[in-house]
């Protein structure tokens with residue numbers, strides 16, 4: 305049984321202090337006032353510094369995180385983020401800059417953002433980039449707003465956006481939020497866009513096709529060029545969900561492949577810790593003819609001065625306060641500058657090799673619905689364990705006993721009992737081998753002693769939760785023990 309950590313209130317001792325201050329030389333010494341007088345209701349913990357440190361260190365080890373262990377969540381890129389990025393974004397010049405400062409006093413920050421935009425342009429082959437959207441889904445929404453503006457200016461009332469059933473779930477949500485109707489395109493048996501279905505769905509009401517590349521099966525859309533041709537023939541625009549750019553950095557550029565718009569997830573591909581809903585950044589890139597619609601302000605370089613241009617008549621307006629999530633932008637800049645073109649290409653090579661290594665090693669133990677070479681992630685199904693009464697949920701729970709975060713489960717929706725695994729490029733062969741061993745042992749247990757899986761996890765601070773009860777009877781109040 306794991307040693308659960310009590311609430312910090314349980315360490316409280318009357319009048320214990322976590323600080324020490326020199327005696328005041330101006331009259332009454334505040335440090336002589338008992339804590340209770342400062343807080344008559346006495347409802348704050350009174351603890352020493354070491355109590356606080358130990359409490360939070362212990363709490364941090366109860367939780368699973370990427371600094372503690374393998375985190376192969378599919379479509380999330382929970383890779384290790386170099387600590388130097390943290391150091392750089394905390395430099396005074398970055399951390400203390402205020403967005404309302406006069407531009408002459410924040411030239412360095414503007415230069416960094418301007419250069420990052422240019423790097424993202426050359427990585428994606430797009431003409432112009434805006435760093436403003438605050439997350440991947442926000443990048444999608446911003447892009448669809450641009451699509452809308454583009455058709456408005458042409459005087460065309462298009463209503464639909466096409467989305468393959470292998471797309472990320474945020475795509476239809478962004479489309480609906482922006483007032484378009486999302487229309488699903490069924491994939492072909494290989495898990496790719498079915499060109500016949502696409503062609504049928506493409507009428508004059510279609511504004512855009514949103515393509516997740518690689519799709520959520522971890523597969524590359526081999527017929528992108530034909531897809532682009534079909535879409536453009538109908539006057540529609542082609543959007544690429546590039547959240548998982550770590551699958552093809554230096555190998556594929558959406559701009560070259562005929563995409564009109566793309567979004568990046570800086571917090572996935574370009575390294576920012578993002579578990580638990582931390583800040584993200586979802587910059588978008590567009591072609592030359594769409595650049596005039598980008599959100600304001602645009603960062604411009606005149607001579608050796610950087611300026612903010614708000615005077616853009618065709619802009620969709622503002623999508624976020626100031627210029628986006630600045631700290632995430634700094635981390636991405638450092639990451640790109642540190643790796644360079646060669647290093648970024650290696651990132652993708654490792655991401656793809658790692659995923660295919662897992663795919664090959666596990667294909668005789670778990671069902672593999674799509675056999676093709678995958679990109680940065682692979683999708684299995686535990687349908688083959690059903691005969692022993694074992695579900696994907698049981699496999700995921702059992703993995704926790706091996707000190708591994710469970711992969712994404714029951715997504716993508718087009719795979720039954722799905723297990724979606726993204727090892728990421730930052731894991732060593734040794735840690736991936738350990739994961740493979742655990743997965744093989746679990747497949748064997750399913751056959752020989754499925755009860756072990758049903759009882760899992762046994763080594764985590766909390767055992768299997770009653771998820772129905774948790775969502776129906778939500779209670780997040782603390783209770784003093």
Ligand SMILES: *Cc1c(COP(=O)(O)O)cnc(C)c1O
Nearest residue numbers: 379439440441472474545547584
């Ligand atoms: C993560 C992800 C998104 C959404 O990004 P958020 O930053 O979580 O909004 C969109 N598409 C794909 C393919 C993703 O993996």
